[in-house]
Amino acid sequence: MSTPASLCTILQHALSAGDQDALTDLYIGGTPPNTLRAYERDLIYITAWADAAFKKPLQWPEREDVALRFILDHSRDLRDASDPARDAAEHLIAKGLRKTLACPAPSSLDRRIASWRAFHRMKNLTSPFDAPLIRQTRAKARRAAARPNAPKSANPITRVVLEVVLATCDHSLRGIRDRAVLMLGWASGGRRRSEIAGLMRADVDLKNYDNDGLIWINLVATKTTEMGKTPKLVLKGRAAKALAFWIEMAEIADGPLFRPITQNDDPLERALSPDGIYQIVQKRIALAGFPKGFATPHGLRSGFLTQAALDGAPIQAAMRLSLHRSLAQAQKYYDDVDISENPATDLLG
Structure with a gap:
């Protein structure tokens, strides 16, 4: 599987070119293809959200206020036209990265946060999502938005x-x-x-x-x-x-x-x-x-x-x-x- 360019960027660190290439090959080879594809999609989404919400690229390590805003923006319906999070959501919808203004499934938020934390680990950095306030907010958001698990297929093909x-x-x-x-x-x-x-x-x-x-x-x-x-x-x-x-x-x-x-x-x-x-x-x-x-x-x-x-x-x-x-x-x-x-x-x- 070819190495996604954006993942190569994430893996950049203060290493020699040879060591960087070896680390990248090792990481890509040791990560399941499905996980790599999920990382790629999540990185595209997170980058687009940061640009829409803060008009800035991602930082490494990312600020805690940015991590908190990400959780808040994805933990409620955005029906209020005056909600500042709505502009960012509409930007993502226009790009085809988000479907509606409704609150995303908690599993989607969990997966994107897991990817974001993984990107920090790739750079040997502490993730802002490990901060006590962020962890507590994430847990509250997950409980508030909990919904029954929908089957992946409406009916089994017996x-x-x-x-x-x-x-x-x-x-x-x-x-x-x-x-x-x-x-x-x-x-x-x-x-x-x-x-x-x-x-x-x-x-x-x-x-x-x-x-x-x-x-x-x-x-x-x-x-x-x-x-x-x-x-x-x-x-x-x-x-x-x-x-x-x-x-x-x-x-x-x-x-x-x-x-x-x-x-x-x-x-x-x-x-x-x-x-x-x-x-x-x-x-x-x-x-x-x-x-x-x-x-x-x-x-x-x-x-x-x-x-x-x-x-x-x-x-x-x-x-x-x-x-x-x-x-x-x-x-x-x-x-x-x-x-x-x-x-x-x-x-x-």
Whole structure:
């Protein structure tokens, strides 16, 4: 992954050029790609906010009054036209960095503060967010703006739903690709869209496919696993056939596994983006006749675990594929299964 220019700027310190390059390479190589992308987005947002609110660039270390203002600006609705924070918010909305004047989710504020603190650590500086008043204000703001957790997908894409969605995939190259994306995303444990988009041809092991029908998937890193420590995942049956067929028909010898398709039904050289995965799911959900907003790509993940619960699969077995690190997190999907559908209710027959 290429080093974001803005992160390189953050990493500047009183080091020799060689040491600086080595430190930058070490930091980038040791940070998950998803985290790097989040840092990049948050740095863009924070920089734009500081410019709009104070007409100044970020400082290192940042002043405590600036940190306090950031929390206050993101802890309430900005309906009052005379509110000084509203001008900065409208500036961010105009830049496409903020959606509305409503109070952002506490998790969004927490993530941006975590990134800002990380930027200070990169420069070996004390973060203003560690000051007692700032810490207390942040805790109060989080409690005041608390809201129920909304599911990442309105509905899980269970096996029944998936079958209907797969029926919309025709025999065009686009249909073959979408079928492989959906089946791999579901059957390999409910992969996140960034994980699907990030797969390379070299991550797919077909050497035993002809003999045993198994395809091994090597994810370099996920949200819950470290670089190089992600266990291999397996595809079998229809999912393995769908993936092997896509690789054969698109002639994917190396490079990105999933790619955009031209209007002439030809694959491009570049990788399909995470947003491209989102668009595939949305398009196929709509073609299958489900209402708008019925499910998002996370529905593949929640659907896999929900189906595992419906089929009576031990949660530990499901987690072996989903790669959930937290038993409590995975248990939520099992708890969502209606008690009347629980296989344990049929033990007596």
